Amino acid sequence: MSSLSEQMEHTFRLRNLKSYCMLAMIVLAFVVSALPLFAVFAHIIKLGFSALNFDFFTKLPAPVGESGGGLANALLGTAILVGIASVIGIPWGVSIGIYLSEYGKSKTASVVRFCVDMLVSIPSIVVGLFIYELIVIPMKGFSANAGGVALSILMIPTIARTTEEILKLIPAHVREAGLGLGIPRWKVTLFIIVRGSLMPISTGVILAISRVAGETAPLLFTALSSRFWFDGFNKPIASLSVQIFNYAISPFEDWQSQAWGGALLLVLFVFVVNLSVRILLLRTNTSKGKQI
Amino acid sequence: MRREIYRFDRYFYFFLKGVAICLPLLLIGIGGFLLNASLPSIHQFGFDFLGTKIWDPARDNYGILAFVFGTLISSLIAILIAAPLSIFTALFLTEVASRRLQKSASFIIEMLAAIPSVVYGLWGIYVLAPFLRVYVEPFLGKTLGFLPLFQGPSYGVGMLAAGIILSIMIIPTITAVTKEVFLSIPNSYREAAMALGATRWEVIKMAVIKTGSAGILGAVILGLGRALGETMAVTMVIGNRSDISISLFAPGQSMSSVIANEYSEATSSLHISALLEIGLVLFLITFFINSLARVFVWRASLRGSTR
């Protein structure tokens, strides 16, 4: 046994050294992973800031070859597309989330849950193809509606999942208390369970909105793009993300610069939404903690 | 009177169930529509569609081998870079960082996931690709040039650029899932390892990585699924050339990028059908990959919860 412990003593220094090396690697891995975020931010701010002027927010795109112009129609277009997606996606997604958390033990529910997981990770371009077949071809044309529906399909599973997770956090005794008072289940669910979690659910919804606002692939052949103002729900419509794509691969420097400007806006929007949601959640959590 | 009150409960339940059941129908619908629309192409080419690399819209002759190759190679590069980085980053977040640092560090990684794909593409074209062309690719050519992987002219855009962009995009996915797996591992395993005289790294290796291995695998597969289907950023930096080349510096084309590039300009119905069949293949592959990932992650979380 003594020879064994001698042997152990012998390797001890080496093991400690290895441990420090691996811990350093772990820290390094985090730094390397985080680096692209700062690189992307730095370049977007550097190259995009100069493109943001009054025209950018108020004017239509300039015709090919002319400089100037703006992305006002694309900004409005993204807002409209996200609006359509929200009208369909939010009630639908929240309802599915409620179903999964309140009636989630049945076989049907586990099938639905599986589908939510599959839809969360479905390639967004596949959704675009589906909507092309489902809406664009029968309606004989690209349209704002088609784009909005495509985005809503991407919203539903994320909203359903976060809603389910949030509602599951509510302890069973809250439900039992309500039911025990003789309140019907639907009232307990809507007015006690859901209303009590309105805040976190809406933050989940806002995060989902911020995510689809930057989606490009499903819009390419549903909403297409447009150089003009919004012209009706059954007409093609411009969007910020598609415009960034088109400008990015264009040969004109002026357009490229506007692509950076658009990217800056998009990232700023996403960043502000994420940060404020986080701060908001943090604040409600701590205030709840103090009450208890 | 009582029954009147509670009757709405049933309506409410049926309403929710009806709304929820639309989701499986939607998934079946997506598969069905894609299958239906790609029938002309399936009839015309059969399995050759997957096995040939000739993609010729001018002569209406379509085979996607080159795109499958492009998708697989770019995703493989992405996994090779992202998997170790993500696992170690997750270890940083759960095992190494102090609680205060943990929150902001997690936020940074989550923000990586929030940046839209098209923005990564823009950055890829104008920042990453020139950087690869001027510095990285010549360097790799000089040091590792004896391997065919690192031979040939440096374009900047190409397989390597696509792989790197994809790796940045899947790091947050793999990290987030791996982090959940690590957090679900009971502390008692860490303490058991410590009590045996394990160093900090050995505790991580014995109690965290080994115990969570199934979940880690699931997370990596999930990241792979995301990489396979990613479109915009890849389209913008992969170079868009339908050919198979061994060199990672060479431009290529992925399944999703060819759809994005050609769909709005496709004129012949067979061309459109062929593009839809690519979509179908992509749908099936990602469906399979994601179900696989789900099994692993689910098993890992099960193991965590029973202890």
Next chain:
Amino acid sequence: MRPLLDVQNLSAWFGKQQALKNISLGVNPNSVTAIIGPSGCGKSTFIRCLNRLHEEIAGAFLQGNAWLEEENILSAQVDPVSLRRKIGMVFQRPNPFPSMSIYDNVASGLTLSGIKRKSVLNEVVEKNLKLAALWDEVKDKLSQAGSSLSGGQQQRLCIARALAIGPKVLLMDEPTSALDPISTAKIEELINELKQEVTIVIVTHNMQQAARISDKTAFFLLGDLVEFAPTSELFTSPKDERTERYITGRFG
């Protein structure tokens, strides 16, 4: 007799909250020392200080001295990692590594130290599984997962794992609290036999257990060591009124 483990003026904190107040206590070699007291009295914290697991918790720290033979194990110069090979530990809930076989679990402490020779490992695994009275039950399924065993077997596996690195002291943190009475009896019997090999400090919430297995007993209350005496003495004629009230079940 000179104590093997001599704790002097040990205090421990979780952040601002003091969990142990100036504890001094000597543990004789080849004896069983039981630590009893109501929950939250610091008894687990006490033994977690002895193998320096206490300081792994964020914000936790300790002060004082503890001599294991000639070495002050609480001093900053001592590396807790190497100390833990001299002072092993068994936990409240059995925690064999779920991804390792029975064999690998027992051998894990040695493989960590770079001992890979199969013949050495075989010998150590067999010896310690026999010590833990588990050998006969598992000798035909050593490659099965450790988590496939019953709770009591798992706990004995953890004892074998802790013994395999050859510790001088074995700390046990309520090792039977998660087990059924039959498994508990087996472990108690085992502790009695292990005395020949190793010095044991056991935390228990069960006074009968302490009376059955220990040579000396320490009674902790709110972070203070109230009384430390030979077990028979402490249970029959306690010197402190608080001890008497506790063992007669009048509070706690």
